[in-house]
Amino acid sequence: MCETCGCGKPGEFTIHDPNQAHDHEHSSDHKHDHEHSNDHVHDHDHPHDHEHDPWHSHEHDHDHGHSHGSSHDQSQKRLIDLNLDILSENNRLAQLNRRFFEGRKVLCLNLVSSPGSGKTTILEKTIIALKHSCKMFVIEGDQQTQLDAKRIEKAGSRAVQINTGSGCHLDARMIESALKKLDIDSSSILFVENVGNLVCPAMFDLGEHKRVVVISVTEGDDKPLKYPNMFMTSHLCLINKSDLLPWVDFNTEETIKHARSMNPGLEFIIVSAKTGEGMNLWFEWLSKQAESVISPLKL
């Protein structure tokens, strides 16, 4: 009976991770084949040159009388091998959100960026331009204040604000709770405006259909190099504030080259939410996404 993973006799303490294949790659220096049948005959050589953890009692039925140099009577301390992906709980909830969106025919887009890239302005302009084509809802994520949700409501969409306090990202559980408050219509678009941060939000699946990363030309063209995870996990990159291009040292081609070297499928649209330049292309992209989930938008 292997106490590390609990395989063998029933009724013993076992923890399994449903997300992991049970292939018995022990995380310690302890690898053995476990193709055993019910009667569990170990006829293989067991050299026992692996290191024994003191809490790791390891009883085999075979008789080779090895003695562990460690004491086995150290109270009830037990080692439990988990091998759990730390983000697995979030991923499970994200999957539930995804099913909810599919059931209601809701297109969900997760907007991520550094603070100040213009996500909220892009959303305001999008809502004003498209509010007669499609119902839109917004979940706003910020550490503090209701300011963004108020801006969105003023533009004409229903919004709820999640304040993460000290948290630096939205997770799937927060989206689930926000959805309960939002009472979202079917056949609509849900924008999630994530907390301004290019690091942690990349790790948290919310159940969205597509992830949109926004950068502005005032930020520098090395952003994709500095924050590769975010650019690798996104589907579209909006380069905002194009009206400022004549005054800043921003090399659009370089940015696109850097980002595509790690994510060749990443799409790019250059926009200015302020002047409206390029926004048509963004609306067309939205319409294309809506087509696969709801129906194309009437632009």
Next chain:
Amino acid sequence: MAVEVINLAEREADRAMAKTIREITIEVGDLSGIEADSFESALGLLAKDSILANALINIKKTPGTGRCNSCNYEFNMSQRMATCPKCQAFPSEVSGGQEFILMSLVIE
């Protein structure tokens, strides 16, 4: 992230009907997107008021490795965007070091 770890540890300790956790081991790959040192200090801080209050926290770092898309050469990779040291081709695929795993607990 530290909060996620504490929640997971709590859930697993509950399942095992543990009174306390003595030790926790977490694997953080160099290319996981988690900065191991800041994660460790955040976890250390938050642990004080949690089930991990008396636990020894082990962070096991695993190095990033990459495989060249052109010549298949495997090499140590300190950042995602790396050229192959053998044939200088670009880009290379990440082959290891993306782990962020709760490996084990010692419970009592």
